[in-house]
Amino acid sequence: QVQLVESGGGLVQAGGSLRLSCAASGRTFGMGWFRQAPGKEREFVAAISWSGDSTFYADSVKGRFTISRDNAKNTVYLQMNSLKPEDTAVYYCAADPRYSGSYYPSPDDFRSWGQGTQVTVSS
Numbered sequence: 001q002v003q004l005v006e007s008g009g010g011l012v013q014a015g016g017s018l019r020l021s022c023a024a025s026g027r028t029f030g031m032g033w034f035r036q037a038p039g040k041e042r043e044f045v046a047a048i049s050w051s052g053d054s055t056f057y058a059d060s061v062k063g064r065f066t067i068s069r070d071n072a073k074n075t076v077y078l079q080m081n082s083l084k085p086e087d088t089a090v091y092y093c094a095a096d097p098r099y100s101g102s103y104y105p106s107p108d109d110f111r112s113w114g115q116g117t118q119v120t121v122s123s
Helices: none
Strands: 004-007 010-013 018-024 031-036 043-048 055-057 065-070 075-080 089-095 117-122
Touching: 004 089, 018 031, 018 089, 018 117, 031 075, 043 065, 043 075, 055 065, 075 089
Parallel strands: 010 117
Antiparallel strands: 004 018, 018 075, 031 043, 031 089, 043 055, 065 075, 089 117
16 A cells, blocks of 8 residues: 655644645555544545546635645645634545545545645634
């Protein structure tokens, strides 16, 4: 399985921006970002196909977050703008060769996960 390492989390005020990065140890296929807030289940945020031509977003982040990738660097990014306190969570990237990036994924679609990076949005 590919190893994933997230970075870029931190503390930001509401309305601010952060860019998360997920570096993979090897080639990946479709990839996704998920998040988990305290006491809540892990939820889907965004996903992208290998080519980058296909992207999916949760309704709660659509228009504010952008997922992208640089396959030469084996890295996927999540640009987060207009952050809200409800975006506070640990953010995880995920990858699996079985996931093509052609549909909304669930956590069960991925077997490789990063360690997570904390995003805290203050009001």
